[in-house]
Amino acid sequence: MNADLNSFAWLLDRLAYEPRRNGKLALITDYFRCSPDPERGFALAAITGQLRFANAKAGLIRALIAERTDPELFALSYDYVGDLSETVALMWPACHGAAGHYRPAPTLAEIVEALATTDKRALPALLAGWLDALDETGRWALLKLITGGLRIGVSARMAKTALAALGELEPDDIEEVWHGLEPPYAALFAWAEGLGPRPDASDPAPFRPAMLAHPLEDEDFDRLVPADFSAEWKWDGIRIQAASGLNSQGQRVTRLYSRTGEDISGAFPDLAGGIAFDGAIDGELLIVVDGRVQSFNVLQQRLNRKTVSAKLMTEHPAHIRAYDILFDGTEDVRPLPLAERRARLEAFVARHVLSTVGRRWQPAVPILPASGPDRTPMPSRA
Amino acid sequence: MRPHELLHPTPAGLYCPPADLYIDPVRPVARALITHGHADHARAGHGAVLATTETLGIMAVRYGEGFTQSRQVAVLGGTVRIGAVDVTFHPAGHVLGSAQIAVESGGIRIVASGDYKRAADRTCRAFEPVPCDVFITEATFGLPVFRHPDTAGEVAKLLSSLALFPERCHVIGAYALGKAQRLIALIRDAGYDRPIYVHGAMEKLIAFYESSGVPLGDIRKVVAAERKTLKGEIVICPPSAIQDLWARQLPDPVTAFASGWMRIRARARQKGVELPLIVSDHADWNDLCTTIRDVGAPEIWVTHGQEDALVRWCEMSGIRARPLRLAGYGDDGEAEPDGPQATP
Numbered sequence: 003m004n005a006d007l008n009s010f011a012w013l014l015d016r017l018a019y020e021p022r023r024n025g026k027l028a029l030i031t032d033y034f035r036c037s038p039d040p041e042r043g044f045a046l047a048a049i050t051g052q053l054r055f056a057n058a059k060a061g062l063i064r065a066l067i068a069e070r071t072d073p074e075l076f077a078l079s080y081d082y083v084g085d086l087s088e089t090v091a092l093m094w095p096a097c098h099g100a101a102g103h104y105r106p107a108p109t110l111a112e113i114v115e116a117l118a119t120t121d122k123r124a125l126p127a128l129l130a131g132w133l134d135a136l137d138e139t140g141r142w143a144l145l146k147l148i149t150g151g152l153r154i155g156v157s158a159r160m161a162k163t164a165l166a167a168l169g170e171l172e173p174d175d176i177e178e179v180w181h182g183l184e185p186p187y188a189a190l191f192a193w194a195e196g197l198g199p200r201p202d203a204s205d206p207a208p209f210r211p212a213m214l215a216h217p218l219e220d221e222d223f224d225r226l227v228p229a230d231f232s233a234e235w236k237w238d239g240i241r242i243q244a245a246s247g248l249n250s251q252g253q254r255v256t257r258l259y260s261r262t263g264e265d266i267s268g269a270f271p272d273l274a275g276g277i278a279f280d281g282a283i284d285g286e287l288l289i290v291v292d293g294r295v296q297s298f299n300v301l302q303q304r305l306n307r308k309t310v311s312a313k314l315m316t317e318h319p320a321h322i323r324a325y326d327i328l329f330d331g332t333e334d335v336r337p338l339p340l341a342e343r344r345a346r347l348e349a350f351v352a353r354h355v356l357s358t359v360g361r362r363w364q365p366a367v368p369i370l371p372a373s374g375p376d377r378t379p380m381p382s383r384a
Numbered sequence: 385m386r387p388h389e390l391l392h393p394t395p396a397g398l399y400c401p402p403a404d405l406y407i408d409p410v411r412p413v414a415r416a417l418i419t420h421g422h423a424d425h426a427r428a429g430h431g432a433v434l435a436t437t438e439t440l441g442i443m444a445v446r447y448g449e450g451f452t453q454s455r456q457v458a459v460l461g462g463t464v465r466i467g468a469v470d471v472t473f474h475p476a477g478h479v480l481g482s483a484q485i486a487v488e489s490g491g492i493r494i495v496a497s498g499d500y501k502r503a504a505d506r507t508c509r510a511f512e513p514v515p516c517d518v519f520i521t522e523a524t525f526g527l528p529v530f531r532h533p534d535t536a537g538e539v540a541k542l543l544s545s546l547a548l549f550p551e552r553c554h555v556i557g558a559y560a561l562g563k564a565q566r567l568i569a570l571i572r573d574a575g576y577d578r579p580i581y582v583h584g585a586m587e588k589l590i591a592f593y594e595s596s597g598v599p600l601g602d603i604r605k606v607v608a609a610e611r612k613t614l615k616g617e618i619v620i621c622p623p624s625a626i627q628d629l630w631a632r633q634l635p636d637p638v639t640a641f642a643s644g645w646m647r648i649r650a651r652a653r654q655k656g657v658e659l660p661l662i663v664s665d666h667a668d669w670n671d672l673c674t675t676i677r678d679v680g681a682p683e684i685w686v687t688h689g690q691e692d693a694l695v696r697w698c699e700m701s702g703i704r705a706r707p708l709r710l711a712g713y714g715d716d717g718e719a720e721p722d723g724p725q726a727t728p
Contacts, residue, residue: 016545016659018649019652019653019657019658019659019660020658021658025549025638025658028548028549029548032548071528072696072700074696075527075528075693075696075697078527078690078692078693078696079527079528079529079693082527082529082648082690083529083648083650084650085649085650088648088649089529092528092529092530092531092647093528093529096531137533138531138533138647
């Protein structure tokens with residue numbers, strides 16, 4: 003079993019060089035299969051961006067290496083290598099394996115726990131001790147991990163796909179329970195391996211994988227029968243999912259997700275705060291001023307923020323243009339045909355008169371020929 | 385006699401006036417002493433060449449028997465007197481036949497190490513430290529970031545990739561002289577006994593190693609018609625071939641490269657390498673420093689590579705040192721002009 007950070011580092015090292023999606027998936031699945039809990043769970047958290055280390059900054063790393071190396075040799079080396087974490091990892095004086103200096107390499111679990119509980123003043127000694135105990139690749143991975151610069155070309159979705167490949171699950175099965183779970187995901191791994199039940203997704207507002215839009219090609223128009231489809235406008239916003247429900251204490255939990263399942267509620271309290279339904283709807287996030295949908299450039303000013311000012315919310319109010327309903331109360335309506343879901347959506351929006359979602363569903367439009375206007379309607383398969 | 389009167393750099397190479405000879409000259413000269421067979425050290429067209437029997441053999445394989453007008457075998461440890469100078473060859477541990485060359489006259493001994501390494505390598509004789517007044521060291525990996533890992537771990541990386549991707553061919557770029565043979569030996573020592581496939585440009589030197597008493601197991605030349613059948617196999621080719629059409633015709637290749645440069649991520653990426661194997665035929669930073677201490681020379685001349693950092697280390701250690709700016713040697717030290725000569 004791979005039990006310490008050196009083996010996770012080995013995975014990160016291989017992922018950083020492997021260009022192929024299938025190659026990356028095979029490497030991650032193999033690591034999950036060969037690594038114990040809770041190590042693999044923290045590895046999954048690291049890859050999916052669920053770990054944050056507040057106190058470990060580049061300045062601390064520079065100070066540690068300055069105590070241990072000649073400044074001129076460091077400058078020549080840094081200039082040659084061009085990356086601080088890598089230079090430090092390679093130059094760090096090796097105690098690894100030296101007589102009298104042996105200490106076991108830390109596990110990822112140990113690192114996560116210690117960084118969460120260690121006082122800022124004790125951090126340098128803690129970090130130095132770990133660097134002493136790791137090899138070059140281990141040191142590189144540790145420094146990349148704590149400074150938040152993994153950059154191994156693996157999305158959260160890909161990591162979940164690799165996890166699903168441990169057994170018979172589909173990646174979407176993982177998505178459905180993901181937001182109710184915390185690292186190190188022991189129950190999730192057990193389920194993926196067919197050794198345990200589906201983890202209890204106690205989250206009242208989980209993400210559900212959305213049906214994505216695909217462009218139509220010219221030849222598709224000859225094959226598809228217009229009567230089998232309905233069409234609606236594709237708006238130039240971002241795809242969003244609004245989910246809401248009551249938790250076990252009876253409090254309302256509302257989340258807004260991007261189409262990849264990233265929780266973006268923090269950037270849109272105006273939208274999230276106005277939602278009081280039980281269920282989940284799928285739609286387009288738009289900025290609407292005086293009844294007019296604003297350009298994507300305007301929307302961009304509100305994206306990728308952790309918090310947002312009152313001024314920005316007043317000037318650029320967010321809205322949802324509803325496309326579809328996924329959950330109506332606690333009922334999963336996704337198995338229903340689109341026409342039935344459409345009726346449900348209209349009734350659902352009519353029931354919940356909301357400042358931001360209310361009645362702004364899409365009227366269905368007839369399918370237009372390929373030579374129609376620029377905004378080709380997005381057909382949804384019933 | 386002062387050291388620079390015994391040996392000093394010239395545009396043609398390191399020149400020894402009292403014996404009228406050059407060490408590893410980069411231009412044709414009357415009398416040349418050759419440390420080892422890499423093309424930037426061993427060139428054709430000299431009047432007379434003194435080198436180990438293996439180096440002479442390698443030069444003949446590469447350039448043909450007419451590579452020099454006359455040749456003389458240097459026996460390791462045996463002294464040859466040329467003019468007023470005693471010349472002795474000592475093993476350098478770099479590649480088969482590689483030697484350091486000691487020149488001694490007027491009570492001064494200078495050792496030109498050529499390229500060398502201290503790590504274990506069963507394909508050549510191990511480096512022997514020679515006490516001297518001036519030690520000329522290479523500095524290919526003369527930065528403290530270069531500490532080569534244990535080669536067994538690198539081979540394990542290769543073999544685990546083969547196990548994980550059994551449907552893909554693993555194509556490894558390795559220099560045709562020294563690196564390729566050492567890599568094969570390391571793979572064999574790890575217990576891998578399947579055939580290892582090689583690019584046609586490597587065949588002759590591998591045969592030369594085997595005839596010199598270095599067994600390398602079942603080696604097969606890649607035949608064009610069989611290229612598509614090599615999934616799950618190891619193929620070794622010159623570095624220039626790994627991104628060639630030649631390599632891309634192999635089944636879904638994993639591109640590997642065996643070199644000390646693979647320690648630096650940007651260098652590995654620049655070459656499009658997916659599986660970097662840190663295996664070097666040069667001393668790493670620690671071994672450069674250890675060797676300078678081992679030979680105990682009061683003065684160090686530093687050549688081809690990262691001279692500045694190693695000179696700085698010598699100064700910090702209280703050893704007199706200066707860079708010796710020699711032109712004409714591979715800018716990146718492990719480079720060889722050996723391309724894929726023939727498409728097999």
